[in-house]
Amino acid sequence: MKTIQLFAAFMGIVLLASCYAKKQDKTITKEKDSYTLSDTMAHMIKIDAVQLCDVNEELELSGEVSYDENKVVKIYPRSSGQVLQSPFSLGDKVEAGQVLAVIKSADVAGNYADVSSAEADIAIAKRQMENGEALYKNGIASEREYEVAKEDYRKALAERQKINAQIQINGGSGATASGTYTLTAPTSGYIVEKKVNGGDFIRPDMGDNLFTISDLKDVWVWANVYEADIAKVREGTDVQVKTLAYPDKIYPGKIDKISQVLDPNNKALKVRIRLDNADMMLKPQMFATVVVTNPLNEQALCVSTKALIQQNGKTYVVVYNNDHDMKIAEVNVLKTVGDKTYLNSGLAPGQKVITQNEIFIFQQLAGD
Structure with missing residues (x-):
């Protein structure tokens, strides 16, 4: 008796599972004979035509925005010397001629001290030359003595000129006798x-730049291409660039340079994309995604990816003939590239499919 009860319970479970499966699969096996769009719903759908398209392959690369x-x-x-002040910060906009830093330098102070000595030497040499000229004209001194005095005066003048040139080299036009000089922006742009900073020391052996200024109207994106994908990138190829900061905005560009060596740190090849940045939205160090599209010299039916409906592991679309004639069609997907999906079968060129509110129409046709 107990065995019979267990068998009956088991059969009941099987029957329930079978009914549930049929209910879940009714969108596939049972479709309403007709469904008519209301005037309101007719304005809430979008329609796209099935086309025969060139098949493309997409390669997605990670990259980073950099200045040109x-x-x-x-x-x-x-x-x-020592930086006394530096009023601007990273990212600030500066105009040509604005002071970027004020630096106190022992070299500049020493040059000005040398100028004072040179001025005293000139004054002495000038008096000696004038005295020598007077003595020569009165026949007291020889011409050679007079010429020596003139030469000493010329040397004193040359020495002062040399020191002034050193001041221009060491301090520029903004140098002062107190030993300070200024660094100014040679052009307008942004400090990248x-x-x-104020208080920092600049060592004599420091050969690095202190500031970099860019107008940022054009930027570069450097993307990484790993070894398996190197054959898929070429100079001149069109790309689309997206950023985390503006996920809905696409920047069109081209690959304009490909490195000839792999980066030893990540074993990737660097490719460069130049982008117009007139709106100044792209900033250096931003992360970017670069999508490279390559044609495969093949053709296949294609529809908007928005038209696809996933149900029970299968893919469907709603075919639109008119407001009174719509039906569900199962399609076999070849591949999806961005907003375009390529099909192996299920539709024909010229057919129309619904791409907005398609799920609602699908449910109505399926009898849900």
Whole structure:
């Protein structure tokens, strides 16, 4: 008796599972004979035509936004010293001529001390020359003595000129007798690199730039291509660039340079994309995704990816003939590339499919 009861319970479970499966699969096996769109619903759908398209392959690369290194100005220190002040911060906009840093330099102070000595030497040499000229004209001194006095005067003048040139080299036009000099922006733009702050010391052996200025109207995106994908990228190929900051905005560009060596750190090849940045939305160091599209010299039926409906492991679309004639069609997907899906079968060129509110129409036709 107990065995019979267990068998009956088992058969009941099987029957329930069978009914549930049939209910879940009714969108596939049973479709309403007709469904008419209301006037309101007719304005809430979008329709797209099935086309025969060239099949493309997409390659997605990770990258980073950088400034255009051909359109930057790097500012170096003129001489060693201590930074007294640096009013601008990284990312600030500066105008040509604005002071980026004030630096106190022992070299500049020493040059001005040398100028004072040179001025005293000139005054002495000038008096000696004038005395020598008077003595020569009165026949007291020889011509050679007079010429020596003139030569000493010329040397004193040359020495002062040399020291003034050193001041221009070590401190520039903004140098002062107190030993300070200024670094100014040679062009307008944005500070994309800053390596010093007030109080920092600039060593004599420091050969690095202190500031970098770029107008950022054009930027570069450097993307990584791993070894298996190197054959899929070529100079001149169109790409689309997306950023985390603006996920809905697509920047069109082209690959304009491919490195010839792999990066030793990540074993990837670097490719460069130049982008117009007139709206100034792209900032250096932003992460970017670069989508490279390559044609495969093949053709297949294609529809908008928005038209696809997934149900019970299968893919469907709603075929639209008119507001009174719509039906569900199962399709076999070849591949999806972005907003376009390629099909192996299920539709014919020229057929129309619904791409907005298609799920609602699907449910109505399926009898849900």
